[in-house]
Amino acid sequence: MEMEAQENTVQQKLSGNNMIEMIKVSRSYPPDIQALKDISFSVETGEMFFLIGRSGAGKTTLLKLICNMEMPTNGLIEVAGYNINSLKGKDLALLRQRIGVAYQDFKLLNDRTVAENIAIAMEVSYKKQRAIKQRVRDLLDQLQLTSKHDLLTGELSRGEQQRVTLARSVANSPRLILVDEPTGNLDSTTTEKVMDLLTRSNKAGATIVIATHDASIYENSNKRIMELRDGMIHSLVRGNTI
C-alpha cells in the first residue's frame, strides 16, 4: 500500500510541467577542470531537446547530472519535480526506473546476449516474461537487428552495439530518455531508424534529451537546441532558426 502511494506520487510528478529544471549548476573535477559553469535551463515534459557543442563542451557531464550518475558541485537539479540529489533509497530507485539512459560508451554487458541486455531494464520493474520477449523482438526489428538476437554484444560492430544501447534505453517505456551521441557510428539510413524510434517514444509521451555532434538529426527539426561551449550555455534556440 505504501509502495503504491509512493508510486502514485512519482507518477503525478512525472506528468508535471517541467521534466528537468537546472538552476545555477556547476560541476568541477580536480584539480581545476570546470566541466560545467552556472547552467540554468529547463526541459518541458514531453519535449524533445537537443544538446550540442564541441568535444569537451560538457554534454555528457550534463546528462550524467540529470540521471544522478554524477553530483553537481553547486546548484539545484530537479527531475520530475524532485531534487534528484536529495532523493534516497526507494524513491530514487523508482525515479531511476523511469529514466532510460543510452550512454556514449554503451555500458553493455558484453558476456550477455543482445536480447538479455535489452530485457534487463524491463526485468527490474517486474514485467511479464512474454511481454519482455515481444518488446525485445519489436525493438530489434525496428533497429534492423533481428538476426543479432542471440549474439553476445561483445561480438557486435560499434554501430550495432550503439543501437542495442538505444533499444535498452527505451525498452521499459521510460518517461525520460537521455541519449548520448546515438548516431555517431551509423550510416544515414540507420540514423533515420534510430530517430524514428526516438520520435515514436516522444510521441508516446516520453521527454527526450539527445546529446549529439550529428547536425543531420537536428538541423531540420523545430525542436529546441542548446549549445554548450566550454561548459557554459552558448545559445538556446528553437530549431529551423539557426
Ligand SMILES: Nc1ncnc2c1ncn2[C@@H]1O[C@H](COP(=O)(O)OP(=O)(O)OP(=O)(O)O)[C@@H](O)[C@H]1O
Ligand atoms: N571524470 C572526470 N574527471 C576529470 N575530468 C572530466 C571527467 N569527466 C569529464 N571531464 C572533463 O569535463 C569536460 C567535459 O567533458 P564531457 O565528457 O562532458 O564533454 P562532451 O561534450 O560530452 O564531449 P564529447 O563530445 O567528446 O563526448 C572535459 O574537459 C572533460 O575532460
Ligand SMILES: [Mg+2]
Ligand atoms: Mg560526450
